[in-house]
Each structure stands twice: as C-alpha cells, then as structure tokens.
Amino acid sequence: MGATSQVPDQAGRFGAFGGRYVPETLTRALDELTRQYDEACRDESFRAELEDLSRHYVGRPSPLYHAERLTARCGGAQIYLKREDLNHTGAHKINNTLGQALLTRRMGKPRVIAETGAGQHGVATATACARFGFECVVYMGEEDIRRQKPNVFSMRLLGAEVRPVSTGSRTLRDAVNEAMRDWMATVENTHYILGSSVGPDPFPRIVRDFQSVIGRETRRQCLEQIGRLPDTIVACCGGGSNAAGMFYPFIDDAEVKLVGVEAGGRSEKLGDHAATLNFGRPGVLHGAFSYVMQDDDGQTADVHSVSAGLDYPGVGPEHSFWKDTGRVQYTYANDRETLDAFDALAKSEGILPALESSHAVAKAVEIAAQMNKDEVVVVCLSGRGDKDAAEIARLRGEHF
Amino acid sequence: MSSIDTLFKTLRSQNRKAFMPFVTAGDPDLEFTSALLRRLVDRGSSMCELGIPYSDPIADGPVIQASYTRALDAGLHVADIFDMLAGTTPELPAPVVTMVSYSIVYRIGLAQYVARAKAAGVAGAIVPDLPVQESDDLAKVCRSEDFSLIQLVTPTTPPDRAKQIADKTTGFIYYVSVTGITGERTELPPQIVDNVAWLREQTDLPVCIGFGISRPEHVRMLAPVADGLIVGSAIVRRVAEAATRDRQSVLSEIADYVDQLLAAMP
Numbered sequence: 001m002g003a004t005s006q007v008p009d010q011a012g013r014f015g016a017f018g019g020r021y022v023p024e025t026l027t028r029a030l031d032e033l034t035r036q037y038d039e040a041c042r043d044e045s046f047r048a049e050l051e052d053l054s055r056h057y058v059g060r061p062s063p064l065y066h067a068e069r070l071t072a073r074c075g076g077a078q079i080y081l082k083r084e085d086l087n088h089t090g091a092h093k094i095n096n097t098l099g100q101a102l103l104t105r106r107m108g109k110p111r112v113i114a115e116t117g118a119g120q121h122g123v124a125t126a127t128a129c130a131r132f133g134f135e136c137v138v139y140m141g142e143e144d145i146r147r148q149k150p151n152v153f154s155m156r157l158l159g160a161e162v163r164p165v166s167t168g169s170r171t172l173r174d175a176v177n178e179a180m181r182d183w184m185a186t187v188e189n190t191h192y193i194l195g196s197s198v199g200p201d202p203f204p205r206i207v208r209d210f211q212s213v214i215g216r217e218t219r220r221q222c223l224e225q226i227g228r229l230p231d232t233i234v235a236c237c238g239g240g241s242n243a244a245g246m247f248y249p250f251i252d253d254a255e256v257k258l259v260g261v262e263a264g265g266r267s268e269k270l271g272d273h274a275a276t277l278n279f280g281r282p283g284v285l286h287g288a289f290s291y292v293m294q295d296d297d298g299q300t301a302d303v304h305s306v307s308a309g310l311d312y313p314g315v316g317p318e319h320s321f322w323k324d325t326g327r328v329q330y331t332y333a334n335d336r337e338t339l340d341a342f343d344a345l346a347k348s349e350g351i352l353p354a355l356e357s358s359h360a361v362a363k364a365v366e367i368a369a370q371m372n373k374d375e376v377v378v379v380c381l382s383g384r385g386d387k388d389a390a391e392i393a394r395l396r397g398e399h400f
Numbered sequence: 401m402s403s404i405d406t407l408f409k410t411l412r413s414q415n416r417k418a419f420m421p422f423v424t425a426g427d428p429d430l431e432f433t434s435a436l437l438r439r440l441v442d443r444g445s446s447m448c449e450l451g452i453p454y455s456d457p458i459a460d461g462p463v464i465q466a467s468y469t470r471a472l473d474a475g476l477h478v479a480d481i482f483d484m485l486a487g488t489t490p491e492l493p494a495p496v497v498t499m500v501s502y503s504i505v506y507r508i509g510l511a512q513y514v515a516r517a518k519a520a521g522v523a524g525a526i527v528p529d530l531p532v533q534e535s536d537d538l539a540k541v542c543r544s545e546d547f548s549l550i551q552l553v554t555p556t557t558p559p560d561r562a563k564q565i566a567d568k569t570t571g572f573i574y575y576v577s578v579t580g581i582t583g584e585r586t587e588l589p590p591q592i593v594d595n596v597a598w599l600r601e602q603t604d605l606p607v608c609i610g611f612g613i614s615r616p617e618h619v620r621m622l623a624p625v626a627d628g629l630i631v632g633s634a635i636v637r638r639v640a641e642a643a644t645r646d647r648q649s650v651l652s653e654i655a656d657y658v659d660q661l662l663a664a665m666p
Contacts (some may be wrong), residue, residue, distance in 0.1 A: 185580030298507030
C-alpha cells in the first residue's frame, strides 16, 4: 500500500498501524469523542470559531521566514522557517489544545487532563482551559519538571494543577500512563487532551487534523512567496504532532521530499536515544500499534534525549505508516548536533529555538548544504527556546 | 472443554462460587510466587490469576504497579515465569490464568505466547488492553488451542457491546466493578449487583467480578450475584512485605486474610 492522505480507516488504521488498544473502560469515551469530532468536522460554526481563535488569539497565520544568514552559512538551498514559535504560548501545541477545548465544551465536560514532556503542551492546555473555564490537571514527570521549570510555573499561573509523576523514568511516557489512569476513573466528566499524534484512535487523527493548519499555511505561503512548492520539508519527530501537521497537507505532493528528525541522544546504543522509527520495531504502546522501543519481552525500553519533548519511546501510528510506505524519510540528530544547531540559529538569525525544533534545524542545515542555491528547504520551527535556557546553562556548566 | 469450563461446571452444580486471588509473578521472586500459589489453592482458591509484570500498566493502581516495578527491577523475564509455572502447575489442583498486556503478547508472538503458556499449564489469558474489536487474531489462536480468552465488561460498556463481548469470550467474563483502575476500595457501587444480574441473563458464561474487592462485606454483597470474585491489590499489598520480612509469616498472614474472605462466601 502506498502512502495516501485517505487514512485512517473506520478502525483507526493507518495501513497496519494505529487501532485502539486500551482498557474497555475507555471505549465509550473514545466512541463518544469520535462521534463528536466527526460532527464538529461537518459543523461550519465549529470550524469558524476555531479559525477565529487561531487568528485573533493564537496570532495565525504564523510567518514563513526566509533565514538568509543561516542560508549563507550553509552555502546551499534557501532555508525558510515556519515560525510556530511565534504562536501564543510559544509553540505549535496551542493549535491542538484549542481545537480539543472546543470539543470538550461540545461534549459538556467540565474537567480536562493532559500529559506534558517539555511543558509546551501543558502550558497550551492550561491556556485553553483558562480561556474556556475548565478545571485543568497536567501530569508531568519529575525529571521533566526539573529541566523545564519555567513552563511548570506558567501552568500554575494559568490556574492548572501540575501533578508530578514519580514512577518509571519520570518522563513523558510515565506522564501519559498517569493521565490514562486518571481518565480511567474520571472518564464521565473529564476529557483527556492528548498532546501528540499518538494514543488510541481517534487521537492520532484529531491531533493531526488540528495541527495540519501548519502544513496548509506553509503550502499557501510557499506558493505566494516563492511561487512554487518547496523541495524539502524538515520537522522534528517525538510523538510527531508538529511533523504530522506539517507533512499531512503535502502527502499527495510526491515531488516534495519530507524528512522527520528523531532524537539521536548520546549514542546509537539502546537507552541512549529516542529514535524510535530509526531503531525501534512495530509493537503496542499507549493504545496504538506503531513503532516502539521495547525489549524482547515487550517491556518499554528507556530512552534519552536532551529535549524533554522528544524523550519518548513511541511515535504516532501515521508516522509508522509513512515510514513503511517510504513517503517520509526519518533520520536523527544527536544531542551535540542539536545544541550546535541551537547556537547557529541563535547567532545567525536572532532566534532561540526549542531544543526539540533544534533537531530539525540540525538536519535541515546538513541537507541544505548538499542542495543547490535555487532549491528550497522549509523547517518547521515548532517552538521557542526560552524554556530551555536553564537546561542549556546546566549542560554547559554555566551559572544561569 | 477447558479446565476453566470444567471448574465452573462443577462449582455451579454444587451451587458454589469461585474465589480467585491475583498475584504478581516474581514479586519478590518466583520461588515465593510458586509457594504463594500453592498456599492460596491449599486454602480453597478455585483459580489463580497471575499478573505478568509490564512496564506501563495503565489499568493498574499504585499497589500493582509497584509490584510490577519491583519484579522487573529484579530482572524478571517472561521465560522465567513460564519455567516457574511448568514446575508448579502439575501439582496445583486449580487452573491458572495470566493477566498480561497485549504489548507483551504481541512482542512474543500470539501463537508463541499461547503455546508457551499452555505448555506451562496455563489455562487462559486476560488481556486488559485488548478490547473486543481488536481481539480477533488472538481469539482465533486461543480457540484452536482450547486456551480461554477472558474478556472484560465494565460499568461504561453499553448493553449491545456487552453482548458482543460475551459472544467472543471463552472461560468466563470478567466484570470490572468500578470505573477506574485496580486497587482496594472502602465501598463498592451498589449498582454492580443489578449490572451483573443483567449480564448473567445475557450469557451462559460464568461472570466473575474484580477490581476493588478487599473486605468480607464486599464478598457478602457480591458473591451471591456472581460466579466468582477476584481479589488482587489487597493480596499484592501484603506480598510487598515479603521482601523485608520472614516469608513464612507473610504467607501465613495472607492465608489468614484469604480465610476471612472465604468465610464470607455463601
């Protein structure tokens, strides 16, 4: 089967991937979410309200910026940055949380829960909940709370409760587990705003659709600003929501090369990275059949990334589908290349990128250097890097 | 006819109910698990449910999660569990079923998992993260091996879907008493009684109730309407002490606790 935009099917399958591997307790809520989302998609007023919020509250469309000094530094293709870092709350995550907040209101649920790694999704969820008046609880691993302190404080300022997760690796994966457990008991009055294109059907489809505004705008902006589609698009990929939203509107444009960049971490050794599509294999985690990092018994393996948002042992099922069909090429940037790319963008363009997005910058710069000057590479700059300042200082041994 | 079918046929003919303890494999080690299974059956348990430790058990509360973490941290592998069972089940006059995540079953291989479990004397599997619409592949393997695939019905399951689940289940139906994760509860929702009574009218399969059951008053409330009761976290919590205390006294305390619950059975 070739890659197509006509997925998932009725069972939530992207080719072989996806599905719904969750306890029976959650089935009714997922069925209800599917029904409400499908109705909302057909509802003109729902779409209009989301568009209005995107424009006046988030600040969309986000610019497509020609990074001329970074381009000159590479000496190859023209590099453009899709500036999701300029959105309200500083990342692409708000695109999804506002959409799901509208769904929450539609379902009449007064309480929202979420997981967060880097804290960007947590802040975006807390923001949407404040805007709509929902009670908000965000689960976050203790290790991530340590390395993303500014976002933790922001969530509290926005009125959310941040619940530290001390089980397992104390990172994103454990935060997802705790959010699922909360939902098991509260499903009647609570919506779980999952932040990435992972999890049981219909989440991967819903998150991809709400994030697809990134790719739709990029497509239109490319036609307006350069008069054609780009040659290559690069996005970082942990769970893969910014990449899914960026790539999806280009899936049927075979001439546009799509590159997903995973977290290469410290080394290629199991446990030292989070490059699931590069080194993992198909299996089941967090409700979906997709590539995962597991041992031979099916136990989830430990992963590592310098960026909390990519420090995850799974990936969205649609990415697994795109990988196996060959539509998207998945590579990885290690921690060192990522920190170098962070520096390069800061010094050449005056933009501090999130460490997650710095992975995409690292590979985009490498790819652009091998291309001609009349070619175009677009990078999804999914978030801003202010949240990472303290962690970067710590890694450099500098006082913050 | 599987050993589970035979068990419930016998119990029903005697108008008795099944008491089914849940224990985590390998907590604190497999030698203790083996001794615990023997002791539990010795005291009158009709069947044992053995939890296969998993790294990300989203349906489990803190007590069972912690037991899984202890077992995995000690280096437990699925192959070791089957070895222990192969040495234990021949002398155990009660069926054993595994509670296992589909992540593990899929990684080991559906046919491979069922074959290895069966060879170790296991009668069936409960796969809590495999809802009925995803269960066809495993159900097919289980049917051909006469290995029971026990499916779950919960308070949030609509009636039509509950019937569909009953049609696809073998062995017994696991009725989840509460909307939530595993763990002891002080009180259980009273509507369980009506829900289980309704479910038993829809099917000839035995219906057993689990999640939250930990006290004699729970047993008195639920045993009359069900074919069996499952008690997990209350036992696993007591097992947790086996790592640091005299094992024989922990085994005796669990046996005493089980006696109290059994005394409340009709």
